[in-house]
Amino acid sequence: MDIPEKYKQLWIHWDARVLILLSVSVQIVLFFLGHLRKTFALSWMRMILWGSYLIADLLANFVLAHLCNDMNDSSFSNAIVAFWAPFLILHLGGPDTIIAYSMEDNELWARHLLSLGYGLIIAFYIVFRSLPNTSLLAPTLLIFLVAIVKYLERSYSLYKASTKGFHSSISSSYRKLNPLSQAFYLYFACRPFFINLIPHFELYTKTRNLIKEMTTKEVWRAMSKVLSYVYDEIYTKTIINHSIIGYVLRVLCSFCIFLAFWLFLIVPKDDFGKFDVIITYILLVISICLDVTANIMLMFSDWMIFSLLSVKKLRNLSVLLANCIVRIKTVWHKRSCWSIKMPQLSLLNNCLNVYAPNRALHKRMMNSIVEKLNFAQETKLYPGWRTTINEIYTLQALQPTHANEKIMKIIASNVKKGLYAIWQVIDWAIPIFVKLLDGISLDQQVFIWHITTELCFHWNPKPLHPSCPHRRELEKESISTTRKCREMKACKYLSNYMMYTVLLRPEMMSTIVQESSVLFYHAFDDMVQFIMQNAKIEEVCKKIMTTPTVWNDNNKSFFAIARALADLMLKIKEDERWQVLTMTWAELIIHVAKNSRANMHMKQLSSGDELLTFIWLLNKYVETDDMFHIILDIPGN
Template sequence: MEISPKYKQLWNKWDVRVLILLSLSIQIILIFLGRLRRTSTSRWIRLVVWASYLLADRVAGFVLGQLSSSMDGSSSNIIIAFWAPFLILHLGGPDTITAYSIEDNELWARHLLGLGYDLFIAFYVYFRSLPNTRLLIPTLLIFLVAIIKYVERSYSLYKASVKGIHNSISSFNITINDLTNAFERLLQRNNLKYLHQAFLLYSNIKPYFIDAFQNLNENGEIENFLENMSAEQALMVMRTELNYAYDEFYTKAIVIHSIPGYVLRVLCSTCILVAFSLFVLEPKDDFNNLDVDITYVLLTTSICLDFIATIMLMFSDRMIVSLLNVKKLSNFSNWLANFIFRIKNTCRKGKYWSIKLPQLNLLIYCLSFSSPKKTLRQRMMSWVAKKLSFMQAKSWLYRTSFIEQETYTLQTMSPVKAPQEFLEIIISNLQRLEHLSLEDFNKPAGFSALQKVSTFTSLDNAVPFVQLLKTLSFDQQVLIWHITTELCLHGNLKSQHPWHPQRNEIEENTSKGLKIKSSEMEACKYLSNYMMHTVLIRSDLLSTMGGESYMLFWETIKEMIEFIGMSYDDQHQLLKPNEKVEEVCMKMIATPIEFNNFTASLFNSARVLAHLMLTTREEERWTVITMEWVELLQKGANKTKGRHI
């Protein structure tokens, strides 16, 4: 099938023009959506940003190659050649995103080398328009801006690389007195100087991002101050430091927030405005009207994007820090910093991060694969075909099948926003863990807490089980405690579940202690599903899931599916999802286990642990489970590579 000459001619006329507008559109998307990765967990936003980031360089590079072949010897050559530096400008990218992943920063040398090649192509395109020099000055001005932007991006990538961070660490020196003053001011919540002090603290912990553990005495000083902070203050510190870290690793902040950066910003803005003015004054009678319109779009959009980038620069935390560091005209700089701080908080209300926890409930998945209409082989083959990496898609499909019922047992199938009480529980338990000795910290999660449970001292069977925890790897501990937590949640009356519809009515007439217990139950549920998601879906973060653990996980999943499958009958099919979960959990607890054989199965080990936990007083039980999940969270953080943010 041959393409009509009419359409070929139409494409030959519009190909470069459409592609250069596409390149411009990608820049608009990146500058507005680039920073939303930090505050949004939307998959659609991440998909759009990821696709735009990958396409930006490829589209701009492709159009550069097409420009030379589009020159037909007419007077439009000069205006087409004027587009070449805009493509170099697009390759420099917006200030809001320089890298999509942390590994992109290590490619700074390749990116800088690409500058030479792209400049060669751009100058070649312009030389083909000679000897016509009508737009020489505007072209050179845009070339200057483009080169500056390209070098800024390459240097930002270098500063965020391992080598760049090592060099910045060696050139930064902070003393204990500086840290002491930083914390004293940091605790003054109403003083905007906490941004500056948090920046000093971030500079001190930066070695951890490249797994370079230094300044142990100073870090001990940090721990002492963090211990005396309230949960709200500690969260404020972490959010601010994460904000600085994100800007340094994924944006141009570290380059543009400097004296040379401010000077270059003024220079670039001036050059773009002058180039626009010169083009407006240039006679255009012999130019193609369509090409003139496209050039106006390129220039005006560049001015608008530069203005938006300048506004973002002025109302950033690092700008406030820079103003507070000004020695001369300190009164004016402090007033300006306060002014920016008030406006920024009014518009954004001080929210840096969207604290949402991805969730994965293994019991729910096993229920979804336990339909009696399929054989076990068919169910397992379906599981293998989807693989663990597609569990999130499966969770969406499974969740939508119950969407009309709004069941409380299925609430955690989607990411949940962590409430303030949940964060305070984690912070308070983390502060308690700072008092653990190195020997206790290296024990399995919850080991110390289990030994203190008064009920366990009267159970001879508990002693060998507690000892068994010592032999389990981190991911195996997560699996056992995940199943145990689920069984403990549903082993009570269903009205005791933290999200049961009757729970709020019951709590109206309960004591404060029982309400605290409910918060601990909710925290355990969130952390249990989050850690299971991390171990199975994001195992690359922990690098702890070895071949043996994968086999044990598969065996556990298979065993759970078989157990649930044997529990199905005609009456079971009529149960609602809530009742299915509750009935299965009750059967898992009630079914006898031969204690001597439980060590061969993680599933049976979890059932034994759940049985032991259910023998304890309820308040004591959830305190222990909360402590062990916070310990697992901390141990998981220690196993995570520092360069993952």
């Protein structure tokens, strides 16, 4: 079916105009979502941002090529078409809030800089074709100047965020601590951690003492700000914007944009098409709005506070301005600058979903639609190649939660104090724990303790112990119900989060064993055997705990070990039981964080934070002194 000729002609006339409006719309999306992605790590936001980032440069280059075709040597509209060309170079420079979607993009800074030459050649060719009509030449050159500055800012920011640039920016000097810039002081000390370097000893010592004097809430607020600064340095134009040259360029660009708008306003427009004039006004007004918004964000950022406190001349005035910004931010932006995300994955919930096909068709369709709209993450468990089993299990993550104050206190206190006090209370159980978990890797321990926690959490306390039907009552509650529920939920959140990390984010762990995935499959398959159609999770747990365990010394099942651990945990008093489980998870997550790689945490910042990144950074502040002791003991250092 052929498209009617009139629609073809309509598109030929409007294609470049529609595409340039689409390009400016993409810039708006990048500007705002680029700013929000470090605080709101929602899946749909990341998908839109990713698509906009991929299409932005391609779209701008494509429109430049179309403008070349639209030039007509005998048309007066050439001048206004040529005026659009520098806006596309401006779009290639990108907004201040995002220069890269991932760390790998930063390594392509040289290619990005080279692309400027090709873009300028096409843009200047379009302007040359518009001559001798010079009615809009002055505003065109002004926007050209702004576009070149913005493009060079992005290329320089990409270089500074690359591995080479970041390494060269690490300085051995350090600045004086100021109460208003306390978080920035911690950030300056932690920068070497992200490229596996040793920080300045005196600076590190001061920051470590500072961390130890903080409350739990202050520690996590400081860590969130530090990670926010690292994100700004790697994925935005913050480094160039908050420099003396950056401030001068900011004033120059703002002046040029306003002057170009005024010059276009006073130019006679009788020879230009009405819709072309409207499109030009849209481009100018949106550029002004984005520039003003960027200036406001720059003035009220934490980086501006640090810049003011670094001024030596007019010291009193700069401190006064810094205090004013702090007060305004406190009133205007009460929400913390970084949210602590904890993705969740529950094995028992996934076991129950194995029988999902037995539900009604309309319910299955609705659940499937909801899962797709929420961009639910999935992973698969395979039985291995040499087996007759054909079943493949698909595990789906739950909606992520956020770390509450209870979880913060548990982890912060354990990083600073240690984890062995509670084990002294139940020292009789330690040999059994050691025997059950001997020779098991870290990721496998997470899998086992997750099943144990699930069984303990969903076990409905009855007067009798599951494996001892004639035993007296287990125990009477010695802690308040509210406190117990908080501890249970905190423990379950940590358990689900670590299970998610092992199965869906294995790159965050450096201790993954190759055969773990097959062993996980068989353990999960053992769990599925206990699932009944339309069964409740409490009924499944009861059946699992009351069924005798069959041991195979040659090949112990993780599921059998987890059941034995759960049986042992249920013999401990309830308040001590949840203390043991919570401390165990705190120990596991700290151990995983200590052994994770720095570059993985830098990559993680691009998609929102995770709890593991917070703990890794906090642990770096607290325990790197062991490294210093080793170095200082070597003669000659």
